[in-house]
Structure formats: C-alpha cells, structure tokens
Amino acid sequence: MHCKEMRGLIMTDFIDHELDDAARQAVESHLSACSDCRSVFEASRTLVTQLREMPAVAAPPALWADIRRQWELRRADNRSFSFKDLFFIFHGGRVLNATVVLSLLACMSLAGMYCTGSILPASSATVAGWETRAFNDIPGEQVETAYTDLIGGKNYE
C-alpha cells in the first residue's frame, strides 16, 4: 500500500480504532518504517486529542424552563382552531400531496363537465362505434345513456 492510501487510513480508521487486527498491524508496520507517515500520524493524534479534551460546558439551568414554557405555549396553540388545520392533508410527503391535488383537480374537472353537459355525450359513443340505448324504465324525467357494448350487449329497456 502506498503512503497516500496509508495516510487515508491513518487519519481515519487507524486513529479512531475502527480497523481490525490485521489492518492495524499493517499500518503499525508501515509507521515504523516511514517517517513522513509517522509525522502525519503524530500531528493527527495531537489534533484529535485536542478535540476530545474540549472542556464540557453544562447547559444553562434556565434552558429547561424556557423549553417548557415554549412547549406549553405551542401545545395551547395546537389545541385552538387554526385555518392551518384545514390544510392538514398537506402535511404528508410530496407523493401524497401530489395525489391529493391531482384528485381534487380531476374531481373539479368532472364536476364542471357534468354541469355544462359536456360529459360523455351520446355523439362520442356513436363515434366510438357503440350503440346507445336509453334507460326508459327509470321513473320521472331521468333518462340515462347506456353503452350497451360495455354491459355485454344486453337490452335493458
């Protein structure tokens, strides 16, 4: 193994005790023979020791009181009504949001087509080659168009 690769190991796995015994021995053997790599190791070890010996600073005593106050305030806010609640469905992932939005758009489009009478006109069935029949057994003024091919060609009149 070249010095460049060895230094990568020295500065990470070796110094952090992440190597298995065989790899560790290989690095140690290289270090005993290579003064350049040894100086990299010494410098890295000093640096890491300096970082590990950073004095621990305790969290200020007021921290929990501040957290608790904010936590309670936010919980009180969450219990009260908010217009944001109306949009809770958008709290999911992107796929869920996209599905919800597309479904809403599809429903609105279908509703618009239905109201304007453009949904599934009889002419489109004729163009498609389907025979159209009317449900005459439905009482009142209601008349629905049936696509007999789709329901097996039976006559439901």
Place this chain on the structure above:
Amino acid sequence: MKDMDIQDLSDELIRMAAQGDAQAGEALYAAAHGFVFHVALGMAGNEDDAYEIAQETFIKILENLDQFKFKSSLKTWIYRITVNTALNTRKKNRMLNHRRVAFDETLESLSESPVERHATSASSAQTVQLLLDTLGDDQRACVVLRDMEGLRYEEIAQILRININTVRSRLKRARENLLLQREKYAL
C-alpha cells in the same frame, strides 16, 4: 430530578412525554440535555447560539415524539434532530461567514501574544473552536460527532443518513483542513 441515561428511559415514559406529560418531558430532557447541548456547542461555536439550537431541538423532539416508532435508537433520533437543527440555524444566521471574519480577527490578536495563547485550557478550547469554524457544515458535523461525542462511524452514518465511506472521507478532509489551518497560523 436525577439524570438518567437516555437508554434507561422506558417506552411508557416516552409515550407519556409524547402526550404532553410535563414530568415525562423533563425526564427526557434530563437524560438528553448533556449531549444535545454539547453537540449544539460544537456545531455553533458559542454558547448563545448553542442555547438557541438546544432549545429549538427539544421543542422539536417533544412536539414530534409521537412520530418516533421505537424501531431505531431514541438517542440516534435525538442526535439527528440536534444536528439538523444546528445546520438549519447556522444557515439561517449565516454564522459561518460571521465566524470566518471573527476567526481572522482573533488570529491577529492571538498572534500578538503566543505565550499567553496556550496558557489556560480556556484559550486552548477557544483555539479549537476557531479551527472548527473554518470547516464546512458537513465536515464539522462529522468531527463533532466523532471527536467530541466519540460516536462510531456506523452511528454517525445513521445519524447523518449518509454512507459510512462518506463519513470516512469527510473526516479525512476535515482533519486535513484542520491540520493545514493549525500549521498556517502556528496554533
């Protein structure tokens, strides 16, 4: 309240905290505040920003505890929230730029008195913080979790949701940068 280790917290206590029980929340805080504040300080470089990060972290933990599935370690989950909050806060406050300016200014003042510079442990800690301020966020997170918290590569990879080899390469580049800065300014 006596501080417990995070691993000693029962699932029942965690569920109670998730439902808003203040005593259970305090027990969770008592078990986690040590490492949360330590990581926050390592990431921020000063106590004021660390306070803000730790505060925001615990609010997020307590508000989202009901989403914790008990499939992974609670400690890993809390570490992840802490690091993410710290990274977001750093971005928000543009701390990096401020710190780099402070780093240059402080180095000038430090170079005037090199003997006094290492006289106390406080100045040594200050030197380390100044060095950490020269790192990018990703490298700094790895150094804080490995060298200050003593976590293993596998744990760091889980917390940061990155490949273990990415942890290695970030640590290597971070240490190379730190050695370079130390040599450059004779710290």
